Amino acid sequence: MSEFDTVIHGGRVVTASDVFDADIGITNGRIAAIAEKIAGGDRRIDAGGKLVMPGGIEAHAHIAQESSSGLMSADDYYSGSVSAAFGGNSSFIPFAAQHRGQSIADVIATYDGRAAPNSVLDYSYHLIISDPSVSVLEELPGVFARGITSFKVFMTYDLMNIGDGGMLDILTVAKTHGALTMVHAENNDMVKWMNKRFAAAGLTAPKYHAVSRPELAEEEAINRAVSLAKLVDAALFIVHVSTAGGAAIVQREKLAGTKLFAETCPQYLALTRNDLDRPGMEGAKFICSPPVRDVATQTALWRHVQSGTFESVSSDHAPYRFDASGKFANGTDAPYPKIANGMPGIAMRLPYLFSEGVGKGRITLQQFVALSSSNAAKTFGMAKKGTIAPGFDADIAIWDPEMRRTATLADQHDNMDYTPFEGMEIEGWPLLTMNRGDVIVENGELKAERGRGRFVARNPVDLTGKPGYRAKEFDPAQNFGAEIAP
Ligand code: DUC
């Protein structure tokens, strides 16, 4: 018996700060040693000529989740985690969604029943709250105590939008417990007004989806969400930023010290609204909200990826098949507002970001690791994940930086019947994915058992370096209003 269960040798190790040649010794699922040369190991994995990186942490995915209209996503915790692993991820944080009238305890129990027997990867949940009633707010401390330290709210969709007052209530409870509130920021009334006008003009094809959700709707809502969070000085994470204007607000507010985090997604870097204008109903494959925009937006978002506006590039994997179980649940000629919202991408997030980011010289290897793994671990409180260091979970992906592939459905290993990335040329591909020392995927083969993944209890959000904002109305020195300060 060797001191190490596994030794990965001969590879080039990448962390968010460094690139160096080293061997890694793994014992009991943890990284036990990093050295120039490590002998022994019950199993030795040759990583010569390869990159050895922290496995991705997918922080935005809709898995075994019903939409507000009751449509189930195509991927469950088995297919979703398998697809994530094929795409170089070692863990993920999908959503547990409360729909109106449901107790939070029931929601969490439901998702435990979906995830625990099925996931091949470690997982946690962000709790979606659609109904911040007094009883729901009272349940939240128990959720934090279980290590679910982030949740998502919506400013759009009639059945999800919690209103500004609801957001202030949630932000305030979150602040008390050190939780992070994530927000889908789009102005609901702007979108509904646009929909009404398109419907009146008989314009219902998928391509109108893109223009029905204007850039201004996102920019206005991001600005409002940030103002709400600042009023109570709570931490906020803007999900799926799709506009240059929205990203600029995030950048400005981060500079000002606001307790703000954000992500964008590959689809906003890779696709444009022209994709919604493909022949027939093909455009439905590209319907997601917020919508994909244009080339100028892609260029601007890449600049923000490069310069630190975003903690992460997440997939927003929201899989609905191109059939009656998904996109066409309301008929094959449904008007765009009745077509399921979302696209798959959990297996393409990292290959796309590597190829277009590292491969094209837009970001460094270290930035790739930060954007794909390390920042998510820090932001969402996964204390033992997100880097390669002694004592951390052996969550590792070995990549061939030179492997070329043409993106195609067969490589996704999900339950979908299309990938929006079909045909894209990719350079750099994950060959092996490991979670807590177990090999999950190796050379195109799944090696893991269904249900081996474990729930990860997460820490409160780390706000070090973010001084925040103090509304003068709540400043005791101003002598008015401070009595009700949050
Ligand atoms: N928001 C998401 O984050 N994902 C899918 C659809 C949506 O509105």
Ligand code: ZN
């Ligand atoms: Zn959203």
Ligand code: ZN
């Ligand atoms: Zn989403």
